[in-house]
Amino acid sequence: xxxxxxxxxxxxxxxxxxxxxxxxxxxxxxxxxxxxxxxxxxxxxxxxxxxxxxxxxxxxxxxxxxxxxxxxxxxxxxxxxxxxxxxxxxxxxxxxxxxxxxxxxxxxxxxxxxxxxxxxxxxxxxxxxx
Numbered sequence: 001x002x003x004x005x006x007x008x009x010x011x012x013x014x015x016x017x018x019x020x021x022x023x024x025x026x027x028x029x030x031x032x033x034x035x036x037x038x039x040x041x042x043x044x045x046x047x048x049x050x051x052x053x054x055x056x057x058x059x060x061x062x063x064x065x066x067x068x069x070x071x072x073x074x075x076x077x078x079x080x081x082x083x084x085x086x087x088x089x090x091x092x093x094x095x096x097x098x099x100x101x102x103x104x105x106x107x108x109x110x111x112x113x114x115x116x117x118x119x120x121x122x123x124x125x126x127x128x129x130x
Contacts, residue, residue: 013115048079081104
């Protein structure tokens with residue numbers, strides 16, 4: 001099974017500008033009930049990033065709670081760790097486990113295709129045992 005068959009497609013992802021404030025990212029996460037947002041790239045040759053609750057919590061601790069002083073770009077994991085849509089899911093899962101990563105962006109030709117999460121993979125496993 002390929003990543004593209006399991007991933008959440010880009011049309012369903014919540015994206016944010018790199019220049020948005022951390023507060024704006026948090027509002028998006030709350031509104032859409034998600035635990036991460038995709039940070040758009042700065043230009044054609046730029047890199048996509050990812051902001052998670054963990055990044056935000058780390059920034060709050062580092063900045064003594066003032067999340068209005070930081071832009072998303074300052075705290076995002078950029079470039080985000082990514083895989084190709086054509087990769088077999090078992091390799092993506094192995095990468096997640098060995099690197100302790102919960103989310104991988106799916107990028108082909110430097111363009112966002114979707115996101116693959118541990119939840120996506122576990123969902124497939126659960127479907128297969130029914």
